Amino acid sequence: MSTPVSNPAPILGVDIGGTKVAVGLVDHQGKILAQGRQPMIANGTAEAGLEAVLTAIGSLSAKSTFSAIGICAPGPLDPKTGIVLNPPNLPCWRNFPLAARIQSHYSVNVVVDNDANAAALAECRWGAAKGYRYVFYATIGTGIGTGIVFDGRIYHGNTGAAGEGGHVSIDYRGPICACGKRGCIEILAAGPAIAKRAREKFASGKRPSAILDLAQGDVLSITSEMVGKAYASGDPLAKEILLETVALLLPWLGNIVDLLDPDIIVMGGGVAAMLSPFFADIKAQLPPWCVNPRASEVPIVMAHYGSDAGIAGGAALCADLT
Amino acid sequence: MSTPVSNPAPILGVDIGGTKVAVGLVDHQGKILAQGRQPMIANGTAEAGLEAVLTAIGSLSAKSTFSAIGICAPGPLDPKTGIVLNPPNLPCWRNFPLAARIQSHYSVNVVVDNDANAAALAECRWGAAKGYRYVFYATIGTGIGTGIVFDGRIYHGNTGAAGEGGHVSIDYRGPICACGKRGCIEILAAGPAIAKRAREKFASGKRPSAILDLAQGDVLSITSEMVGKAYASGDPLAKEILLETVALLLPWLGNIVDLLDPDIIVMGGGVAAMLSPFFADIKAQLPPWCVNPRASEVPIVMAHYGSDAGIAGGAALCADLT
Numbered sequence: 100m101s102t103p104v105s106n107p108a109p110i111l112g113v114d115i116g117g118t119k120v121a122v123g124l125v126d127h128q129g130k131i132l133a134q135g136r137q138p139m140i141a142n143g144t145a146e147a148g149l150e151a152v153l154t155a156i157g158s159l160s161a162k163s164t165f166s167a168i169g170i171c172a173p174g175p176l177d178p179k180t181g182i183v184l185n186p187p188n189l190p191c192w193r194n195f196p197l198a199a200r201i202q203s204h205y206s207v208n209v210v211v212d213n214d215a216n217a218a219a220l221a222e223c224r225w226g227a228a229k230g231y232r233y234v235f236y237a238t239i240g241t242g243i244g245t246g247i248v249f250d251g252r253i254y255h256g257n258t259g260a261a262g263e264g265g266h267v268s269i270d271y272r273g274p275i276c277a278c279g280k281r282g283c284i285e286i287l288a289a290g291p292a293i294a295k296r297a298r299e300k301f302a303s304g305k306r307p308s309a310i311l312d313l314a315q316g317d318v319l320s321i322t323s324e325m326v327g328k329a330y331a332s333g334d335p336l337a338k339e340i341l342l343e344t345v346a347l348l349l350p351w352l353g354n355i356v357d358l359l360d361p362d363i364i365v366m367g368g369g370v371a372a373m374l375s376p377f378f379a380d381i382k383a384q385l386p387p388w389c390v391n392p393r394a395s396e397v398p399i400v401m402a403h404y405g406s407d408a409g410i411a412g413g414a415a416l417c418a419d420l421t
Numbered sequence: 422m423s424t425p426v427s428n429p430a431p432i433l434g435v436d437i438g439g440t441k442v443a444v445g446l447v448d449h450q451g452k453i454l455a456q457g458r459q460p461m462i463a464n465g466t467a468e469a470g471l472e473a474v475l476t477a478i479g480s481l482s483a484k485s486t487f488s489a490i491g492i493c494a495p496g497p498l499d500p501k502t503g504i505v506l507n508p509p510n511l512p513c514w515r516n517f518p519l520a521a522r523i524q525s526h527y528s529v530n531v532v533v534d535n536d537a538n539a540a541a542l543a544e545c546r547w548g549a550a551k552g553y554r555y556v557f558y559a560t561i562g563t564g565i566g567t568g569i570v571f572d573g574r575i576y577h578g579n580t581g582a583a584g585e586g587g588h589v590s591i592d593y594r595g596p597i598c599a600c601g602k603r604g605c606i607e608i609l610a611a612g613p614a615i616a617k618r619a620r621e622k623f624a625s626g627k628r629p630s631a632i633l634d635l636a637q638g639d640v641l642s643i644t645s646e647m648v649g650k651a652y653a654s655g656d657p658l659a660k661e662i663l664l665e666t667v668a669l670l671l672p673w674l675g676n677i678v679d680l681l682d683p684d685i686i687v688m689g690g691g692v693a694a695m696l697s698p699f700f701a702d703i704k705a706q707l708p709p710w711c712v713n714p715r716a717s718e719v720p721i722v723m724a725h726y727g728s729d730a731g732i733a734g735g736a737a738l739c740a741d742l743t
């Protein structure tokens with residue numbers, strides 16, 4: 100899309116999380132040339148949080164010129180103004196003008212967007228969704244974040260808050276999500292739900308399973324990672340748990356397909372990686388959950404970027420600008 | 422958007438249903454200048470179905486010139502090619518090239534789209550959503566059809582099948598919809614669901630209600646219209662039934678808002694009219710069903726076009742072309 104003839108300076112991508120700031124220099128083909136990481140100071144003052152980000156940026160800016168800074172951060176934030184609103188895991192910032200404050204230190208464009216939107220754009224521009232026009236991206240880990248990219252642009256909606264697919268409910272009388280809604284796919288199928296499902300299997304009677312071995316017999320310490328490891332080692336109970344999770348993703352993806360009619364679904368995050376052996380099954384089992392007669396044709400693929408999704412995503416936000 | 426300086430000929434809007442073909446001449450301000458209607462021959466040959474549509478068009482084309490023909494029909498159909506695929510209530514047509522066949526009779530552009538998409542566009546161009554950029558339209562009657570209009574254009578998605586919001590499920594273990602999915606809002610909250618809900622109230626014990634009077638004591642003959650009439654006359658049981666229906670629309674609209682972040686929600690159809698006294702309540706009760714912090718700001722309004730939505734919708738499909 101924006102492969103340049105001349106070779107402009109790389110973009111500096113920044114991925115701000117609750118505990119770390121990851122930074123990377125990304126070229127215009129989406130290749131990460133260098134990267135670094137700093138602890139994030141999420142619970143201090145706004146200025147201390149900003150300082151942590153500036154330190155991370157500084158560690159790379161000394162090494163190379165760059166053409167723009169793209170930042171992804173946990174929402175809610177306003178991508179139009181670059182103001183971070185009130186993210187639960189960044190208590191340091193409340194209505195904080197992140198883009199403007201960074202811009203005052205570097206004379207380049209600074210763009211801010213939420214992490215799932217940015218990662219979706221990176222997949223569209225350089226990754227698994229390259230060449231696709233109607234992209235639905237979901238990152239499944241401890242939560243479920245999603246992003247929608249139409250014709251190479253993030254779909255933001257009216258207030259910049261569109262694409263919150265993790266909080267689409269498929270069970271209006273179901274369990275209450277952290278967001279307060281009932282039956283969101285996040286509370287039903289993200290990492291903590293998988294761990295909880297495993298714990299409940301053991302609570303209803305002892306069964307031999309590699310999961311319990313990995314948890315050294317302590318049911319309460321079971322994590323979704325242990326379920327994934329147990330599945331990889333051939334554990335039947337772990338498979339049962341993952342299939343129950345897949346069964347919940349079907350009505351959710353059916354809703355997405357019937358509303359958005361995507362030409363590709365890209366999945367990222369640790370839980371998605373764990374579920375990737377079942378993607379072919381999901382694709383095959385999706386049609387009964389869709390009125391769209393061509394639902395079975397929608398590719399469901401793993402994201403190209405793994406743990407670097409945030410850095411690539413930040414950079415992708417700026418790839419049009421330079 | 423397309424108010425002309427010169428005064429081009431009106432557009433001929435055609436609304437094809439299972440039992441009738443309605444036609445109208447629509448000016449470029451969305452005003453219906455003349456209209457007519459013919460029975461649709463839905464169960465005969467493809468040619469007999471086409472003949473019914475041509476007769477309806479002919480009844481108006483004798484009266485005035487027109488600049489284009491816009492047709493809305495029940496889906497599924499392919500808006501890009503104007504081919505009607507396999508609509509359940511138009512068995513006469515299977516992969517029928519409707520646009521091309523009509524075009525061979527009249528030397529003007531012919532555009533075909535599904536009825537909810539077309540009605541959404543008419544609202545956006547001339548009706549309740551004029552001036553809005555991210556429009557979600559739902560027509561609630563015997564079914565629920567929806568349409569999405571972004572920046573004045575119907576959002577079709579990859580295969581032309583986007584915007585099937587009536588088949589977004591909020592209850593993956595719920596009742597089976599006519600489409601085969603479980604818990605679609607259509608099976609939970611459209612007219613037949615309201616009638617069923619009323620019948621069940623009486624099945625679980627006789628209660629005095631204007632609904633039963635309107636049905637002349639015959640529980641099995643209760644319709645959603647009777648519930649609406651009973652509510653209008655102050656019947657408490659009818660109010661209870663409509664409030665239960667509203668309670669189901671909340672998680673559904675919450676899903677729509679969190680995914681699409683619309684700047685307006687427009688409702689059309691007989692059941693929506695019946696529920697319109699509760700729109701203010703829906704707006705007030707929506708925030709707990711949305712992660713979008715500005716959900717309470719989204720206007721929820723009745724459509725401008727009532728029973729003429731199909732004619733206006735057909736015409737709206739062509740308003741860019743002339």
